[in-house]
Amino acid sequence: MQDRIKTAIICKGMPDFEIDSNIMYNHKPKAGDVAVFEVLELGKHSSIQGLNGNNRYIFPGDIIMAAFGSRYATGQLEGLIPKEYCEEYHILGKGGAIGVITSMHVKLASKGPTTLRMIGYATQDGKVINMRYLSHKRSRFNAKKKRKSKVILSLGASMDSGKTTTAAYLCRGISQSTKVAYFKLTGTVYAKDRSLVRDCGACFVSDFSTLGYPSTYLCSRAELLDLYESLTNLTNHYNPEYTIVEIADGLLQRETSMLLQFQPFLDTVDSVVFSGGDSMSALLGYNMLTEWGLKPIAIGGLFTASPLLAREVEEVVDIPILNLDGLSDPNVIDLFKERPELVNV
Known part of the structure; x- marks a missing residue:
């Protein structure tokens, strides 16, 4: 299945992974958690941004990899990371933010969201891969630090x-x-x-x-x-x-x-x-x-x-x-x- 996956840009730098379907019913998703989904029906999003920023067009039946993330966009939609497993998920942003829509601008009402079914989480050594600070070190804010620019x-x-x-x-x-x-x-x-x-x-x-x-x-x-x-x-x-x-x-x-x-x-x-x-x-x-x-x-x-x-x-x-x-x-x-x-x- 992995060779069929269309990967969103938010997953750039992903390590080797396995797809775990057994934990998806009990794991509570967090921002940045990576999962694999099947596209069910196209709506607002008919493409995602690939790893090099290009458009990757998607179709019902396609398999995509993306990450959970909420979205605030007054001219588009608002969506949240669900607190539990859902039968259906939505693409919230073209770069690969996935969640469940809570409100939508009226101009999008006729299209609705692009809907997904989760296949499983992307895991390594039995743990769900989370993209946050996966490739770069986290630095703690220091207000007293002298700024170079x-x-x-x-x-x-x-x-x-x-x-x-x-x-x-x-x-x-x-x-x-x-x-x-x-x-x-x-x-x-x-x-x-x-x-x-x-x-x-x-x-x-x-x-x-x-x-x-x-x-x-x-x-x-x-x-x-x-x-x-x-x-x-x-x-x-x-x-x-x-x-x-x-x-x-x-x-x-x-x-x-x-x-x-x-x-x-x-x-x-x-x-x-x-x-x-x-x-x-x-x-x-x-x-x-x-x-x-x-x-x-x-x-x-x-x-x-x-x-x-x-x-x-x-x-x-x-x-x-x-x-x-x-x-x-x-x-x-x-x-x-x-x-x-x-x-x-």
Whole structure:
């Protein structure tokens, strides 16, 4: 059977394994646990991302390998790792996060989820293989540790507000003067975004899935902070002067809010860029972050595609509004050379 398996990118680095069907009724799955499934019916997902990030199309009857992980995606779906064996599982994310859907955006209602039947867990020496920190060492968060590069947070109002595009084009601007790296701290595994940032000039690109996390939804703050430290240590091998750290979803999202209101984490941050989908979300995000002592250096995002919306925001804030041309301008680096006074330190 193993030669038939289509393996999702979250399982990159898997060791030799056996498929154990006997334990699947009693084992309580944890985030990162690897299992093998049969595709029952196609819905939202008709493909998964393979080990090299390519699309691997799937069909009913196919066998796939993926890992359990919850998902938070306001424009897509919410799904959780089940607490016990289920007759049916769902693909929550193309990169290989598996769980059971709890809510779905109305636009997906006609498609529904892609459904799976578990064949068994992937085991080694009788133990279920878990991808978290399987290939890399876990580093404990140390707020007092001296940072080797300046940290720029890329935050946004919501899913699809433009955070990744803002981060990518900012990498393009900064990379014309010095070395800049990027990693995404929270979200659900999806390798496509990393390609954009790399092609924009980042010397190193990574995210939480590099450390084996299918997603960060419902992680504890301690887990998130250790992910941050571990990804920072990987980044340090490339000696960037700047590191852009993207935090997924909006300011109200659980993990985002938990990090942004934790002072030891903020002490490691040098500046913030914010992305909004429209003028109101851009203004609200600016006001919220300023109240939290994290006044952004600049605002970008989807709304900047409209000169009219950009002008509306420009008239009520005192920081630059940067469209893609502004973010990728070599002079953008001047905004980040000094740590801003309003970052909460």
